[in-house]
Amino acid sequence: MVELLDNLTQSAATLIAFIGASILYYRTRRQSFFLLACFLGCFMLGTFHWTLYILLFDSSPQVFYVSELAWNASFLFLLTLAYLLATEEEKKFRHPVLLLVPVFCIPQLILYLSRGEIFANLLMVGLTMAVAFFAMRGFVFARRQSGQARNLQYFHGAVLVIIFLEFGLWTSSCFWISDTMSNPYFWFDFLLSASLLALVPAMKKAVTA
């Protein structure tokens, strides 16, 4: 029951965020809002399919996760967005804090590989790691800027939170406790829904004066 509620909440949150990003794109015609809408749209499709499966069959898919394809595509859009937002100066920027990304991600990747499929995990973790790297670089770089350029920290910060929660979600799913709210998996997933919603105002603040 909690799982269904969690998935319905996330479907609704991503739908609202997708509509918000689409309206902002329609009004401003900015590339950033277009890519954000694509990210949220793909994420919503994956979540919607997952929710529908649980609703109809009362279990997760047995053979293959179709939703994972949509989620992979959504992170590819987020990666493109994070890459395109970076200026030439930012692309050359290096800082020791960037090492935190592999330090945080690789041990968890090893855990996933020991418990699940190799290719799907490598693809998903590889994509999210790349997004986290760009977001961390963008966050540190934006914090050193002044004026409008500094506002990009909100977007990169929100992306970092999303990636952190995604990893928390995957890791907690490896140690499944129960289908109740005592399971940390649901805490991470509810927080993820909130942070996906927060991504739209964060992007608005980052790219509009």
Place this chain on the structure above:
Amino acid sequence: MTYVENIFVCLAAPLLVAMIFMGKKSCRFFLFAFAGMGACLLSAYLNSFFAQLYQADLMNASTQIAPVVEEVMKLMPLLFYLLVFEPESERIPSSVLTIAVSFATFENIVYLTQSGAENLAHLFIRGFGTGAMHIVCGAIICYGLVYVWQRNWLKIAGTAGLLGASITYHATYNLLVAHGGITQYIGYALPLVSLLLTGVMIKLATQLPSPVEVAKEGGAEESQIWK
């Protein structure tokens, strides 16, 4: 056991003869029709292979394996066409829709040979449902690709996104239909409702002021507005 390759030969033979007599102008249409039916034939083989590999039953195969295999197989001839022939963007939609329609037609014929043709009402609903679903998936891919392939920075993410969207849509349709009961009919109605909603949205969008003008009025710089 269904001999799908025999059905393919029976269907392709008259089309092949027609293609020879109708000349170069219609050649492209027939080639894409063959590509669509060929993709359906190969999908049938691959579906059986993966179902055997994962020990999947009919329900799991139709909801989790078939959508992925079928959408990827439909995209293959189109990607070949785009990468090798680099066609003009106005030629892409007709090619994709021909592939989608011939795929759906071949699938319907195979379904008829397997399940019989006694129940006209069910076949009528299924025919429209499945046909429209393949058209919707084809439309997602074709109008998306026309947009995406004009922008270099969007090619990889855009193609993956479109494939992901069409697979998820197809899987949602199969999920609803495979569940049976009332959800089956919601599934059959889904593609037609999607087509209807898309038509209404396009009509509404044409009545609204141009977004570029709105963006300029909103103070966006020229370089930030897409032309």
